[in-house]
Amino acid sequence: MAKLKDLALKPERLTGGHRLCPGCGVPHVARLALRCTDDHLVVGASTGCLEVSTTIYPYSAWKCSFIHNAFENVAATVSGVEAAYRALKKRGAVKENFKFIAFGGDGGTYDIGLQSLSGAMERGHNMVYICYDNEAYQNTGNQRSSSTPMGSNTTTTPVGSESYGRVGKRKDLTAIMAAHHIPYVAQAGAHNWKDLSRKFERALEVEGPAFINVLTPCVPGWKYDGKNTINISRLAAETCFWPSYEIDHGKWKLNFFPKEKKPVEEFLKTQGRFRHLFRPESRHVIDLLQQEVDEYWERLLFLCGKSDKAPQAAK
Amino acid sequence: MPELLALTGNEAVAHAMRQINPDVVAVYPITPQTSMMQKFADFKADGLVDCELVLVESEHSAMSATVGSQAAGARSMTATAACGLALMWEILGIASAYRLPIVMPVVNRDLSGPINIQGDHSDTMGARDCGWIHLFSENAQEAYENTIQAIRIAEHHNVLTPAMVCLDGFIISHGVENVTIYDDAAVQKFIGEYNPAYMLLDAAKPMTLGALDFSDFYFEHKVKQLDGINASPQIILDVGKEFKQTFDGEECYDFFELYQMEDAEYAVVSMGSTAATARMVVDELRDKGIKAGALKLRVYRPFPSAEIAQALSKLKGLIVMDRAIAYGGMGGPVNIDIRCAMYGINTTPMTLNYIYGLGGKPIEPEHILSAFDELLYAVKTGKPKRAIGYLNLKEDYDPATV
Ligand SMILES: Cc1ncc(C[n+]2csc(CCOP(=O)(O)OP(=O)(O)O)c2C)c(N)n1
Ligand code: SF4
Ligand SMILES: [Mg+2]
Numbered sequence: 145m146a147k148l149k150d151l152a153l154k155p156e157r158l159t160g161g162h163r164l165c166p167g168c169g170v171p172h173v174a175r176l177a178l179r180c181t182d183d184h185l186v187v188g189a190s191t192g193c194l195e196v197s198t199t200i201y202p203y204s205a206w207k208c209s210f211i212h213n214a215f216e217n218v219a220a221t222v223s224g225v226e227a228a229y230r231a232l233k234k235r236g237a238v239k240e241n242f243k244f245i246a247f248g249g250d251g252g253t254y255d256i257g258l259q260s261l262s263g264a265m266e267r268g269h270n271m272v273y274i275c276y277d278n279e280a281y282q283n284t285g286n287q288r289s290s291s292t293p294m295g296s297n298t299t300t301t302p303v304g305s306e307s308y309g310r311v312g313k314r315k316d317l318t319a320i321m322a323a324h325h326i327p328y329v330a331q332a333g334a335h336n337w338k339d340l341s342r343k344f345e346r347a348l349e350v351e352g353p354a355f356i357n358v359l360t361p362c363v364p365g366w367k368y369d370g371k372n373t374i375n376i377s378r379l380a381a382e383t384c385f386w387p388s389y390e391i392d393h394g395k396w397k398l399n400f401f402p403k404e405k406k407p408v409e410e411f412l413k414t415q416g417r418f419r420h421l422f423r424p425e426s427r428h429v430i431d432l433l434q435q436e437v438d439e440y441w442e443r444l445l446f447l448c449g450k451s452d453k454a455p456q457a458a459k
Numbered sequence: 460m461p462e463l464l465a466l467t468g469n470e471a472v473a474h475a476m477r478q479i480n481p482d483v484v485a486v487y488p489i490t491p492q493t494s495m496m497q498k499f500a501d502f503k504a505d506g507l508v509d510c511e512l513v514l515v516e517s518e519h520s521a522m523s524a525t526v527g528s529q530a531a532g533a534r535s536m537t538a539t540a541a542c543g544l545a546l547m548w549e550i551l552g553i554a555s556a557y558r559l560p561i562v563m564p565v566v567n568r569d570l571s572g573p574i575n576i577q578g579d580h581s582d583t584m585g586a587r588d589c590g591w592i593h594l595f596s597e598n599a600q601e602a603y604e605n606t607i608q609a610i611r612i613a614e615h616h617n618v619l620t621p622a623m624v625c626l627d628g629f630i631i632s633h634g635v636e637n638v639t640i641y642d643d644a645a646v647q648k649f650i651g652e653y654n655p656a657y658m659l660l661d662a663a664k665p666m667t668l669g670a671l672d673f674s675d676f677y678f679e680h681k682v683k684q685l686d687g688i689n690a691s692p693q694i695i696l697d698v699g700k701e702f703k704q705t706f707d708g709e710e711c712y713d714f715f716e717l718y719q720m721e722d723a724e725y726a727v728v729s730m731g732s733t734a735a736t737a738r739m740v741v742d743e744l745r746d747k748g749i750k751a752g753a754l755k756l757r758v759y760r761p762f763p764s765a766e767i768a769q770a771l772s773k774l775k776g777l778i779v780m781d782r783a784i785a786y787g788g789m790g791g792p793v794n795i796d797i798r799c800a801m802y803g804i805n806t807t808p809m810t811l812n813y814i815y816g817l818g819g820k821p822i823e824p825e826h827i828l829s830a831f832d833e834l835l836y837a838v839k840t841g842k843p844k845r846a847i848g849y850l851n852l853k854e855d856y857d858p859a860t861v
Binding site for chain 2: 184208229266
């Protein structure tokens with residue numbers, strides 16, 4: 145595993161000067177991923193914050209080759225690039241070694257791009273798909289996606305006299321990807337460079353497809369002061385709202401076990417999108433969220449061999 | 460050595476693809492294209508091509524992966540029909556805007572709904588303004604030859620524009636014809652190597668493709684995109700001429716093919732397999748002493764407006780055959796294009812538009828003959844019974860008879 149000093153000395157392949165918000169959780173995750181291989185890279189991104197903010201014509205923040213095709217098809221697009229690589233390598237038209245990374249937001253991954261992702265993973269392309277999950281369609285102004293947590297105040301699930309925000313549970317995309325039985329699947333948070341870089345390195349080194357789901361807090365969408373991005377991501381891990389784990393060749397492994405599992409409230413209260421939940425009439429939603437988190441955590445402990453208690457069927 | 464084989468249109472195009480041997484081919488089934496890619500998969504299974512097959516989960520991904528692989532620097536193809544093309548629609552415009560010379564056979568079929576799997580031109584007509592070149596084929600031989608030529612046309616450094624090779628669903632795709640398959644080595648020599656100037660897999664020259672283009676540049680880039688398709692007419696003619704010389708070919712290598720047009724007073728314009736039926740009708744009319752002629756349109760995009768206007772300008776009467784409806788527009792799409800092309804020339808012939816063959820409804824000589832009857836009457840009286848008609852439509856559904 146690379147040391148922080150070594151990583152810092154790696155060439156910068158996503159340069160500064162892009163227009164992602166100050167404090168955005170996405171760019172340092174992307175920069176770290178690009179440092180986790182010495183091979184050449186082709187990067188793809190789905191339409192969304194990362195893409196629009198890094199390639200405003202006539203500028204590009206990408207030092208490696210980069211392709212944006214559309215919103216829902218970054219997996220298929222990069223799968224095509226990877227197939228081209230195999231073909232050109234075979235006939236000697238490309239000599240160098242390349243790796244392939246597709247970035248997609250939660251909207252472009254959990255929702256509109258799920259089919260494209262599923263297909264690319266099932267076909268076995270040697271590529272890494274990184275979902276940067278900021279829990280809503282942020283580029284278009286914080287609309288709800290299937291990753292948006294219960295109770296979140298978004299622009300399509302606004303809080304009102306008849307609404308406490310997003311109703312229902314988040315989709316468990318990481319488990320869906322695990323069900324593809326690809327070589328490597330992982331979940332991680334933006335706060336932990338060590339955990340992240342180890343996972344990126346592993347994903348880039350395995351033969352075949354790899355998928356990593358990274359929680360990346362969003363300043364205007366989640367409504368907090370930009371200096372708190374890392375703390376909020378850490379709280380997501382400490383409350384088990386966003387556990388860190390991996391499935392390496394079928395083996396589930398928990399990567400972070402909090403000494404003391406904090407109540408989910410600790411995470412919720414840092415962000416304006418959940419502020420309304422602390423009103424007396426909405427407190428039951430916090431309980432529901434806590435229950436969702438607890439059930440998920442229990443299931444995860446079982447799958448990772450940390451508990452003998454078989455998970456209950458979800459209610 | 461060229462070989463004369465009994466092949467369906469789909470098999471003939473699959474042979475063209477075998478000879479082209481692209482680096483990457485994305486595969487997805489849809490009637491009536493399915494048997495084309497099945498045949499190509501056979502070639503791959505038997506080691507006759509060494510390309511990478513990407514067995515995608517949808518046509519949207521087929522076009523997306525093809526964009527990725529072509530941008531990466533690989534000669535890439537896919538094929539589709541109907542709903543599959545409609546599903547690709549968003550990405551068709553991206554492929555052309557990125558100036559990726561993808562060649563895609565499209566087996567023309569109607570669009571749903573209601574669902575129907577037979578042939579008409581509604582699918583590619585829906586993609587008419589996506590910035591692709593559209594070549595129509597009259598038979599399996601032309602579909603085969605158009606596919607080969609399309610590679611040269613699309614990849615020409617002044618063109619760099621994707622191309623669709625259109626062939627009528629079932630009539631061409633599944634009908635068995637005698638097809639001359641030219642010598643593999645000769646076809647490969649004709650096509651040559653693909654050497655893109657820019658590619659994602661150029662380690663020394665990384666590139667960004669698909670940047671966000673605001674209003675300061677978007678319009679400029681869209682107008683710049685026209686350079687490619689505007690340069691294509693000359694290249695289409697050059698490549699056609701070279702093809703004819705190289706292979707001693709006998710098909711249409713021009714924008715359109717004229718039949719009995721030198722002294723024609725009345726003519727019919729059609730695309731695809733119907734052109735053969737139209738020529739039969741012309742022969743029959745000529746036997747009766749009527750000076751009829753036919754124009755078969757091969758290049759639908761870029762539309763050869765000036766040439767068409769010139770070819771049709773001396774006529775008294777004209778029939779435009781459309782295998783699609785432009786809902787809320789003036790009849791069918793070919794009609795609209797032809798009328799636009801003719802507008803402003805000194806002598807515009809009496810022009811009648813006939814929609815036909817939707818959802819695979821047969822088109823027979825008698826139907827085109829009936830259109831000529833109406834045309835002759837309209838020219839004689841100066842008053843057409845109808846400007847837009849429907850051929851072989853049940854009477855109780857036809858606005859003209861209801
Ligand atoms: C087919 C299509 N539908 C909708 C859009 C509009 N759109 C562009 S980006 C975006 C939101 C992206 O959300 P996400 O994938 O979560 O990425 P983020 O913006 O949060 O980074 C939407 C809805 C589009 N570009 N294309
Ligand atoms: S809106 Fe959110 S995700 Fe988008 S750039 Fe700003 S902080 Fe990042
Ligand atoms: Mg998002």
